[in-house]
Amino acid sequence: MAAQTYIISKLINNNIVFSADASGDEVILFGKAIGFGKKRGDAIPANQVLRVFRSASGQERKFLTNLVEDIDSVYIDLASEITALFEKELQTKLNDIMLISLSDHISNAVFNKKEGLDVPLDILPQIVGIYPVEYAIARRGLDLIEERTGVRLSPDEAGYIMLHYINCQGKGYRGDGKYRLLFQEKMVQNVEDYYHVTLNRSSLYYHRFLTHLNFLAARIHDDELSDSPDSLVYDLLIEKYPDLQGCIQRCDDTIHTNFSVAINSEEKGYLALHIANMLRAIHKEHSV
Missing domain, CATH: 1.10.1790.10 (PRD domain)
Structure with a gap:
């Protein structure tokens, strides 16, 4: 984007706001405390924005709007750090929807664990066998989650993080x-x-x-x-x-x-x- 600032069109929480790009299309902005003390119409410098997500359709935009409004910022931060781990360690670039999909997953996984529910992953052995390096990164993600939430998720959850990693390679999110x-x-x-x-x-x-x-x-x-x-x-x-x-x-x-x-x-x-x-x-x- 050529402009040096974004104008807030809707404030979600301290770390997520809605704005528009140079073409006038709605975008979701992610960044540490970019919404803190801000209101609609305020400007955000582009260099403070960590990620910009552009939804593909009106239906997808509505779904994502509802989704991010319900996610606690701690899970947004965790997903951002885990995504950054993958990108740094593997020298790759994941599409921005991983931040949203993984935030939602971590939020639900922590809730389920607090309720005494672990969700097993039947293909975990295949994930470990095919992606040992990536799986080790996902296990580090579990450490981060425990540090921030006090909840230790099962090794299966590292497998679910891996599935998000696989689904978020390429231009868009895939569910296969x-x-x-x-x-x-x-x-x-x-x-x-x-x-x-x-x-x-x-x-x-x-x-x-x-x-x-x-x-x-x-x-x-x-x-x-x-x-x-x-x-x-x-x-x-x-x-x-x-x-x-x-x-x-x-x-x-x-x-x-x-x-x-x-x-x-x-x-x-x-x-x-x-x-x-x-x-x-x-x-x-x-x-x-």
Whole structure:
């Protein structure tokens, strides 16, 4: 936004206000004490705003308005710090809706715990196995929650934080994080079983592979697979690394069996590229 200030159109609490961007579209502003002592019509310097959320539709805006009005600011602060942890440690950028969705989740989780209710997560082992680094960050989030609220949430709640992390990658919020995580698990298992290796969960190439699988699963779910003409990438990689063909075929079979779709050579080429990068990194580690 070119302007140096935002004008408050509605005050929610000390940390959340409504305003408008340069196009006149309503936005939700998040920032430490940006609403303290303020009223409608007051200006807020842009450099005091931590995050700006732009809703996609009027219906979504109404839903989010009701949601943020009911969330205590302590949970907004916690969600902001946990989101910042992910972004700093993983050198990534999550979309701003994570702040809202995670705030709401933490609020409900703390309430449930005080009522003596723990909500188990059936895919926690898969989360720990596929995302050990990210899960460790989520566990640090539980420490922050305990420090601020005095409530110690169960390890399952770190898994739920992870699902919010998965759902908030990309441009918008998705509700199919569990589906995408199980897809990632199947594909990682294919590679490890075919090559009889254990992929390095902390390597850059592994995380790039997960990111690619994340968006591939989303495209499959949304029926938006590439329909571009065949790519040369797959043929070139198979010529250089012939054993990749069997692994890619296994991945293709998994996709077809579970989702009744076929991927073209362009999609296969991207898979082959990521797998080849991971294998080269493993061979390099073992040769040192």
